[in-house]
Amino acid sequence: MRLIQHKKEAYWFYRFLSIFYDDYVNPLFWTEHMRDQSLELGQLNNPDYKVIDVGSGTGFTTQGIVKQVKSTNVTCVDQSPHQLAKAKEKPDLHGCTFVEGDAENIPFPDNAFDRYVSAGSIEYWPHPLKGVQESYRVIKPGGVALLIGPLEPENGFARFMANAWMLFPKDKEYREWYEAAGFKNIKVRYIRPQWYRRKGEYGIAIAGVKPLTGTTYSQPTTTVEDEKGSNLQIFWRVLIGSLAGFIFIPIALLGYLGNAFRKNPRMPKQYQERLNMHQAIAMAAILGFIIFVLWLIFK
Numbered sequence: 274m275r276l277i278q279h280k281k282e283a284y285w286f287y288r289f290l291s292i293f294y295d296d297y298v299n300p301l302f303w304t305e306h307m308r309d310q311s312l313e314l315g316q317l318n319n320p321d322y323k324v325i326d327v328g329s330g331t332g333f334t335t336q337g338i339v340k341q342v343k344s345t346n347v348t349c350v351d352q353s354p355h356q357l358a359k360a361k362e363k364p365d366l367h368g369c370t371f372v373e374g375d376a377e378n379i380p381f382p383d384n385a386f387d388r389y390v391s392a393g394s395i396e397y398w399p400h401p402l403k404g405v406q407e408s409y410r411v412i413k414p415g416g417v418a419l420l421i422g423p424l425e426p427e428n429g430f431a432r433f434m435a436n437a438w439m440l441f442p443k444d445k446e447y448r449e450w451y452e453a454a455g456f457k458n459i460k461v462r463y464i465r466p467q468w469y470r471r472k473g474e475y476g477i478a479i480a481g482v483k484p485l486t487g488t489t490y491s492q493p494t495t496t497v498e499d500e501k502g503s504n505l506q507i508f509w510r511v512l513i514g515s516l517a518g519f520i521f522i523p524i525a526l527l528g529y530l531g532n533a534f535r536k537n538p539r540m541p542k543q544y545q546e547r548l549n550m551h552q553a554i555a556m557a558a559i560l561g562f563i564i565f566v567l568w569l570i571f572k
């Protein structure tokens with residue numbers, strides 16, 4: 274079903290989500306610890322590298338990148354002007370270049386960057402292999418492309434809701450796309466927030482090297498066609514897809530609550546997950562509302 278794995282739908286989804294993204298939603302699913310663990314695979318070990326962050330959104334991953342690479346060397350590409358506007362406000366990202374553009378048709382010539390990073394964006398790409406080929410095209414031979422994304426949940430209910438919402442690829446699909454695009458020395462790391470305690474994996478970071486000689490792709494001259502939808506279809510896809518996605522918020526909040534009673538002493542202090550003030554207030558309001566409704570029913 275994957276209702277929001279389309280460009281227009283993703284545009285409208287982020288038109289509204291960008292308002293709550295940084296304070297309420299993102300910290301539940303994509304933490305600093307996960308980000309920093311993933312970025313290690315990207316080999317950003319030279320401050321002079323030219324880096325492109327595709328689907329950079331409000332710049333949470335970019336903030337990890339600029340800890341290692343000069344911000345003036347970092348280019349952020351996203352199809353959502355609303356997400357980019359939030360990133361532009363962040364003082365540590367002031368040197369970065371911000372460009373509206375499509376992951377499946379990156380508005381840069383071949384071999385333009387040393388490193389490519391994309392975190393949590395593939396879920397919305399209608400043609401994920403095309404996006405991976407674009408990552409290969411825009412980096413120099415010898416460069417590294419790092420892609421981070423969710424994995425299809427093992428639990429049947431979670432898998433159904435995830436697949437109604439957007440693309441949750443299988444582990445082997447990520448590897449197949451990287452191999453098909455021509456990457457070598459492919460490395461993978463599994464990542465998860467601390468609240469996620471199930472047996473199956475949660476998310477993946479995959480990185481590969483563009484060989485010095487190998488496949489070449491030409492820059493697309495037109496944007497890859499997406500499935501056409503009427504305004505009404507787009508409206509209901511965004512609505513139902515968002516509802517399916519929002520199911521994961523209480524799941525994560527409950528996980529956080531559980532975690533409050535089982536701190537991981539081995540996790541460095543700066544990575545210990547805690548609800549921020551915005552989330553705590555929202556949670557108190559939701560709990561208050563539920564208690565109020567129960568009181569109305571049973572009084």
Ligand SMILES: C[S@@+](CC[C@H](N)C(=O)[O-])C[C@H]1O[C@@H](n2cnc3c(N)ncnc32)[C@H](O)[C@@H]1O
Binds near residue numbers: 329
């Ligand atoms: C979950 S956010 C991730 C943002 C950021 N990378 C982070 O780490 O927080 C996904 C982002 O991908 C962007 N996106 C979705 N489809 C895209 C496409 N085809 N091309 C470029 N950006 C896209 C969305 O606008 C959104 O900002």
